[in-house]
Amino acid sequence: MSTFDLIGHDIEEYCEAHSTPESDLLYRLNRQTHLETINPRMLSGQLQGLFLTMVARMLRPRHIVEVGTFTGYSALCLAEGLASDGTMHTIERNVEYEDRIRDYFSQSPLCNRIELHIGDAREIIPTLECIWDLCFIDAEKEDYDTYYDLLLPRTRKGGFILVDNALWNGKVTGEVAHNDRDTHAILAFNDKVQSDPRVRNLLLPFRDGIMMIEKITDN
Numbered sequence: 001m002s003t004f005d006l007i008g009h010d011i012e013e014y015c016e017a018h019s020t021p022e023s024d025l026l027y028r029l030n031r032q033t034h035l036e037t038i039n040p041r042m043l044s045g046q047l048q049g050l051f052l053t054m055v056a057r058m059l060r061p062r063h064i065v066e067v068g069t070f071t072g073y074s075a076l077c078l079a080e081g082l083a084s085d086g087t088m089h090t091i092e093r094n095v096e097y098e099d100r101i102r103d104y105f106s107q108s109p110l111c112n113r114i115e116l117h118i119g120d121a122r123e124i125i126p127t128l129e130c131i132w133d134l135c136f137i138d139a140e141k142e143d144y145d146t147y148y149d150l151l152l153p154r155t156r157k158g159g160f161i162l163v164d165n166a167l168w169n170g171k172v173t174g175e176v177a178h179n180d181r182d183t184h185a186i187l188a189f190n191d192k193v194q195s196d197p198r199v200r201n202l203l204l205p206f207r208d209g210i211m212m213i214e215k216i217t218d219n
């Protein structure tokens with residue numbers, strides 16, 4: 001269930017009809033992902049993609065990192081907001097997506113500014129020497145805590161970390177089975193952010209919930 005399931009698909013359709021449509025490239029990537037992958041719901045889609053583009057365009061970041069590329073949709077959306085000398089790093093551990101991602105990135109005018117890293121983000125993040133202006137976490141739920149601990153110290157004061165699925169299909173407010181590890185991980189992560197004095201945070205009830213985190217300290 002997404003927040004659109006909670007407020008109704010009529011509202012979702014109305015929002016889509018009153019938001020800028022996907023570019024031809026994003027439309028084709030969205031469609032191919034739905035036709036050819038087993039879990040296409042992982043893809044951000046028109047509204048969340050546009051939200052990411054707009055956040056990036058407001059910040060004009062020089063250094064963006066994304067954890068969890070999937071087929072590359074959100075990376076293409078975020079890259080649209082890069083500063084003119086900016087670079088987008090995106091990390092995906094599933095090698096089976098690599099050819100499709102590279103194919104679509106190569107069709108974007110921003111392809112020279114998007115760097116795809118294939119491998120485990122927990123190993124790759126420490127090798128990237130950037131200070132991040134904008135991070136997007138959208139990978140394994142049980143590792144959210146680890147990605148956050150790796151990224152926050154290397155995010156500049158005033159920079160942002162956006163974390164997807166913070167409402168986890170609405171499961172965060174219900175009774176949680178003891179073996180539901182993903183929900184327990186999201187609950188612990190949300191609590192951790194809420195009590196972290198280094199940040200200001202907003203749990204935005206948009207789609208599956210986006211935890212928006214602004215770093216407010218120097219370290």
Ligand SMILES: C[S@@+](CC[C@H](N)C(=O)[O-])C[C@H]1O[C@@H](n2cnc3c(N)ncnc32)[C@H](O)[C@@H]1O
Nearest residue numbers: 042043044068070073074092093120121139140
């Ligand atoms: C929800 S999908 C990402 C969707 C994408 N951001 C979008 O909006 O189109 C999550 C992806 O994270 C990848 N992933 C999970 N754990 C990872 C890790 N430790 N390092 C890199 N990628 C990971 C998965 O293989 C999957 O493709």
